[in-house]
């Protein structure tokens with residue numbers, strides 16, 4: 212059985228603790244926690260963990276094989292490298308680091324000490340995302356030429372340390388990681404050849420609380436990625452357009468549909484058609500009988516599949532799913548996005 216110690220016993224750490232308790236009995240157990248906040252340590256103690264008030268005692272305790280770092284973002288590199296240097300495997304919450312350079316130093320430490328190092332990019336196991344990926348993999352919308360991924364909130368509030376730049380705050384570091392990770396996972400090894408980003412601080416002075424990214428892939432496919440914390444009329448979570456159909460997923464409950472054309476050849480009137488949009492043939496509505504609706508594919512992923520993979524890797528039975536290559540690509544794209552927003556121009560790249 213593997214044992215796990217947690218640095219930063221906050222909101223997300225309690226998710227990890229509960230999920231491990233519920234799903235991995237006999238395989239993985241959380242044994243200890245270190246936090247700078249006595250109230251959080253009291254909670255951890257109540258939940259049955261051995262608690263530590265300083266990092267050194269925690270890291271010297273040898274009460275675990277894996278350290279999970281779930282502090283605010285700016286502390287991730289320091290704690291991950293310390294854990295690895297003390298002989299532990301390391302799992303880090305996302306975003307793993309603020310810069311690619313920091314991430315590379317974490318990877319180097321893991322390689323030097325021969326330790327597993329992974330990042331909890333758990334939304335690769337979101338059901339909405341997996342439906343879109345499955346539909347595209349099965350060719351249900353043909354060859355995709357545009358994908359839109361949106362996360363819309365209404366409250367205009369970025370909470371706690373996420374409000375501050377020094378902590379690695381802002382929505383691109385918070386949600387952007389997941390959205391970019393999903394898109395590059397969906398596109399496999401196809402490279403991103405340009406990144407355009409426009410970011411706003413609508414109600415949060417120091418960091419972005421809105422961003423729109425446009426990633427262009429080698430094939431010309433574009434992914435539009437948007438997160439807003441202040442969108443009072445909200446748009447669907449996903450749109451995907453292919454040369455054989457269109458897909459929509461409305462929200463987290465995964466209601467949605469795929470619409471396909473029954474035939475690709477239609478006989479249009481040779482003259483301009485009067486429509487509600489005015490005289491236009493191109494934008495005239497399609498006759499209903501030329502369309503078909505098919506159900507979204509069914510999938511059943513769980514965030515805990517992340518830990519199943521970690522255990523299998525430690526047992527020597529599997530490859531790491533969230534690995535150095537894809538985590539690094541996400542960070543590179545985020546760096547390009549900040550640069551694009553700063554320079555108000557698209558950034559050509561090969562990521």
Ligand SMILES: NC(=O)c1ccc[n+]([C@@H]2O[C@H](COP(=O)([O-])OP(=O)(O)OC[C@H]3O[C@@H](n4cnc5c(N)ncnc54)[C@H](O)[C@@H]3O)[C@@H](O)[C@H]2O)c1
Pocket residue numbers: 218219220221222223224245246247248251281282283284286304305306331332333334371372385
């Ligand atoms: N993967 C996901 O779905 C997901 C969801 C939420 C948060 N997160 C990530 O988890 C991490 C924590 O976020 P959260 O929402 O749990 O935040 P949080 O504020 O609830 O918890 C952070 C904890 O870290 C402790 N802490 C702060 N500075 C510390 C330090 N220097 N040393 C030790 N402990 C320290 C705080 O006291 C707090 O208990 C972030 O990196 C965040 O991006 C990931």
